[in-house]
Amino acid sequence: MxxxxxxxxxxxxxxxxxxxxxxxxxxxxxxxxxxxxxxxxxxxxxxxxxxxxxxxxxxxxxxxxxxxxxxxxxxxxxxxxxxxxxxxxxxxxxxxxxxxxxxxxxxxxxxxxxxxxxxxxxxxxxxxxxxxxxxxxxxxxxxxxxxxxxxxxxxxxxxxxxGRARQRMLDALARALVEGQTPEAVAPLASRAEWEPPETLTAVLVPEAQGSALLGLIAPSSLLVDDPASRSQRSVLLVPDAHRSVLLRAVAGHGAVVGPTRPWLEVRASYERARRALSVERESRSATLDTEAHLADLVVTADPDALRDLREQVLAPLAGMSGSTREKLVETLRAWLLHQGRRDAVAATLFVHPQTVRYRMGQLREAYGEELDDPEFVRRATIALG
Structure with a gap:
């Protein structure tokens, strides 16, 4: 062997x-x-x-x-x-x-x-x-x-x-920014997290499940934190120096609400506007809402209670009318205000004959009298019904 x-x-x-x-x-x-x-x-x-x-x-x-x-x-x-x-x-x-x-x-x-x-x-x-x-x-x-x-x-x-330690510091920085803490409190957090402050930040509200995926699509230096006001149903992305059209394309189809661009230490204002814009109607839950395109809606709905009280004041002269009559006159008054009294335009908007518009405006003048010619009333009524 x-x-x-x-x-x-x-x-x-x-x-x-x-x-x-x-x-x-x-x-x-x-x-x-x-x-x-x-x-x-x-x-x-x-x-x-x-x-x-x-x-x-x-x-x-x-x-x-x-x-x-x-x-x-x-x-x-x-x-x-x-x-x-x-x-x-x-x-x-x-x-x-x-x-x-x-x-x-x-x-x-x-x-x-x-x-x-x-x-x-x-x-x-x-x-x-x-x-x-x-x-x-x-x-x-x-x-x-x-x-x-x-x-x-x-x-x-x-x-x-x-990496875990830095992520904890980035999370703390994002929370401080969303909470609107003072520059003296925020700046050291940015330094410890080795995060280079940009010129501006834009707050974007997204469904919680979409946050991490969008973080990789938008910008690697973006910050991501749970929305403190939503009990983890949404996340907040803070996007540095965003080109708005590019940002809107990136979040399209994700149900995002994009706030205004603000100096980085003032991004809480962007977050707060995005939060208020959640009440603005959208075509679908996945549609993107650009707050810059809905400024009038946001101004009008900034104080819902005040808007409701203003509407009641403006429509008070119609309170004694039947429901159907009152509804038609409210529609006519809104169209008359928006079209600045142009009868044919009002008729086209309401899909009625111009004579019908003349008849209804007669009823409105009877109810409101000279108020319809008062610029202050026109302003208030436009806000209430616009």
Missing amino acids: ARYPEEPRLSLPPDLVEELTAELPSVADAAVAAIIAEVPTYANALSGPMGEVIRDAVALALGGFVQLGARGDRRSDRPAAASMDGAYQLGRGEARSGRSMEALLAAYRVGSRVSWRQMAVGLVGAGVDSATVAAYAELVFAYMDQLSDQSATGHRDETNES
């Missing part, structure tokens, strides 16, 4: 371990130089305090290389706890520095290649046989894979935590 050669033990002589350990600083320098040359993201990063952290991490990893050979046990190839913790903290630090996980893993690949090449020269020079060198290389790169995985975990954890 054929026998396969046993895998060589990775037991390096103590004097060789000591020699390799002494070379670690120069090997670390070579690895760092290669990272600077081959990974552009690190070109300037290694000159400051973070550079020392990375050099220390490289030296710690290289020390683990040497200990692999010193232990002489192929099963003991897991990095020491200190190395694993150092790799994890390195990943978190790189995320805080704004460098991507891809850049970090590229640095690992480059550093591993250069470090092994430097160390292999020492092993071959010391007469270590090729099979042992090959086996050692296999363990070294497996070791580096574990370290890089640990750094990737640290990077991911930091990114997730910082």
